[in-house]
Amino acid sequence: MSEKAEDSSIINAKDTTAALTGTVGAVGAALGTNPTMAPWQVALIAGFVALMPGVLAASSEAFVTRKRRSAQKFWDTITKKWAESEDKTPEEIAGLLEARKDEPHINETIWRSIRSLMEAADEAATMxxxxxxxxxxxxxxxxxxxxxxxxxxxxxxxxxEMEELATMLNCALETSQRPQIIIRANLPDLAGSGDRYMLSVNGDGGGTRLFHNILSDPLRLFGLLEREQLTNPSGTTVWPRAGLDTIVVRTVAERLCKLLVLR
Incomplete structure (x- = not known):
């Protein structure tokens, strides 16, 4: 997957802040006051903060508080989910991670995850x-x-958008067992709320199944999915007269659905 430049026609700023106060040091200090985080965790986050002045250097106190809360929830979820899968305690998993913190797969996984967590438009991305x-x-x-x-x-x-994405993918997976599933977003769904779009999904028998009141902005969502190569463009539809298509790969959709649990 290539690292593609953002398309300003697809990506809209979700959480623009202006003239905020605070410093990188304040962010690091605030994170460091959390008594439940291991020293290496605090150091990692502080390091990421120092490298991201555009996101955090001018953060307000409220912004720092939100990100500190997200970081704690992030670590707690990792240790609890892992512990549940291996019949261990979260403390044992935290100790394992600390003992192996210098291993490349741990460094890179945590780096990329925390960087996205710090830049996330919504705290719902934490889980x-x-x-x-x-x-x-x-x-x-x-x-x-x-x-x-x-x-x-x-x-x-x-x-x-996360909830809509999960609903859309689940609709596709329930409708077809095909390895690739075509989803079309039609014009605003007058049979539904009037401001969301109706989806049609190609079924196993060659027909289509309709789902009402699903997506509020399919152009943006499909564009983001295709930009990250998580779905594939069909290359056959003209927007908006005939609707907008994207091709879902079943195995990718299944993996995304397992992640999109927001509580």
Whole structure:
């Protein structure tokens, strides 16, 4: 997967802040006051903060508080999810991570996850990022194309978009067992809310199934998914007269659905 430049026609700023106060030192100090985080965790986050002045250097106290809360939830989710899968305690998992913190797959997985967490447009990204990170950490996998594309996607979406994405993918998976599934977003769904779009999904028998009141902005969502190569463009539809298509790869959709649990 290539690292593509952002398309300003697709990406809209979700959380623009202006004239905020604070410094990198204040952010690092605030994170460091959390007594439940291991020293190496605090050091990692402080290091990321120092390298991201555009996001955090001018942060307000409220912004720092939100990110500190997200960071704690991120670490807690990693240790708890991992502990549940191996019949261990979260404290044992935290000790394991600290003992192996210099291993490349741990460094890169945590780096990319925390960077996206700090830049996320919505705190709702915290749980999916943590679940994704713990899966790669537990399997001792270095971030691959799916990981990199997914963390970039999650940092751009707000909670509503994540919920809509999960609903859309589940509709596709329930409708067809095909390895590739075509999803079309038609014009605003007058049979539904009037401001969201109706989806049509190609079924196994060659027909289509309609889902009402699903997506609020398919142009943006499909564009983000295709930019990160998590779905594929069909290349056959003209927007908006005939609707907008994207092709879902079943195995990728299944992996995304497992992540998009926001509580």
């Amino acid at each position: 999916p990022l943590a679940v994704l990170a713990q899966d790669y950490l537990r399997q001792e996998k270095r971030p691959d194309a799916f990981f990199r594309g997914t963390v970039r996607l999650l940092q751009e979406l707000d909670r509503l």
